[in-house]
Amino acid sequence: MFNSLDHLIIAVEDLDKATQNYQLIMGVPPVWSGEHKSLGTSNTLFNFQNTYLELLSATGEGLGADLINYYLKDTGEGLIGIVFATNDIKDVHQSLQNQGFLIGEPTDGEGINSADQKIRKWKNLFLPPDLTRGIFSFVIEHTHGYLPQPKEQKESEPYKLDHVVINTNDADGFIEIYKDVFNLRLALDKTIEHWQKRMLFFRLNQTTIEVIEQEDDLPPNDKMWGLAWDVKNIEKAHQRLVDAGVEVTPIQKGIKEKTLVATVKSHTHNVPTLLIEHLD
Numbered sequence: 001m002f003n004s005l006d007h008l009i010i011a012v013e014d015l016d017k018a019t020q021n022y023q024l025i026m027g028v029p030p031v032w033s034g035e036h037k038s039l040g041t042s043n044t045l046f047n048f049q050n051t052y053l054e055l056l057s058a059t060g061e062g063l064g065a066d067l068i069n070y071y072l073k074d075t076g077e078g079l080i081g082i083v084f085a086t087n088d089i090k091d092v093h094q095s096l097q098n099q100g101f102l103i104g105e106p107t108d109g110e111g112i113n114s115a116d117q118k119i120r121k122w123k124n125l126f127l128p129p130d131l132t133r134g135i136f137s138f139v140i141e142h143t144h145g146y147l148p149q150p151k152e153q154k155e156s157e158p159y160k161l162d163h164v165v166i167n168t169n170d171a172d173g174f175i176e177i178y179k180d181v182f183n184l185r186l187a188l189d190k191t192i193e194h195w196q197k198r199m200l201f202f203r204l205n206q207t208t209i210e211v212i213e214q215e216d217d218l219p220p221n222d223k224m225w226g227l228a229w230d231v232k233n234i235e236k237a238h239q240r241l242v243d244a245g246v247e248v249t250p251i252q253k254g255i256k257e258k259t260l261v262a263t264v265k266s267h268t269h270n271v272p273t274l275l276i277e278h279l280d
């Protein structure tokens with residue numbers, strides 16, 4: 001059904017400040033800066049090998065601005081959205097309808113890059129609440145233009161999304177949606193004994209959706225949590241961040257064998273952020 005994890009969305013209050021901060025973390029400037037006039041939002045985009053990251057703020061009036069303002073008021077800045085890509089949004093729409101989901105028609109979207117006035121166009125399919133369960137999520141088909149590719153990253157700069165973390169109180173229900181409806185590959189379903197928590201791994205376009213279950217008595221609910229980025233040399237990445245004034249924990253061995261990790265503690269706008277070097 002989906003070709004890739006297209007991008008992730010971070011809601012921010014001050015787009016210029018957030019862009020500066022993420023440029024420090026990533027070591028490179030954004031590849032796109034634009035606005036969605038009809039939605040009342042503006043964004044900057046950082047592109048990577050397997051996905052891109054969108055910083056999104058409310059700068060006008062519209063449904064998009066209302067959404068961002070809702071999240072900012074409810075939970076503050078942070079990771080709010082996950083977007084999946086398809087080459088045939090009509091087919092996705094029909095498939096979900098055939099499975100009994102009430103879903104609207106695809107809508108057109110357009111973005112204009114403020115740097116060169118280039119235009120990108122796409123179609124969106126917003127997913128219903130019984131599929132999103134608290135996450136802002138939709139499907140996108142890119143129809144015109146392209147997102148500029150990042151320059152070749154240095155060893156000290158994140159080049160690929162390793163995984164995104166989602167918290168849930170209903171792992172079985174999550175599987176029913178992401179495996180049975182979305183047809184994503186469930187690569188791991190395991191209870192981590194020392195955490196006493198259930199963990200799921202879904203694989204998609206060289207990245208992982210990591211799901212951590214914390215059971216409670218509330219209705220089924222999912223929430224975006226954090227991001228982990230691959231770097232080729234974590235010692236150089238660590239030193240680059242320290243030199244830039246970014247707070248980062250000492251490098252240590254990761255939970256996964258043959259990995260080194262460090263946690264970025266500042267400039268993330270409430271997004272738990274991990275850097276990972278794979279040693280094999």
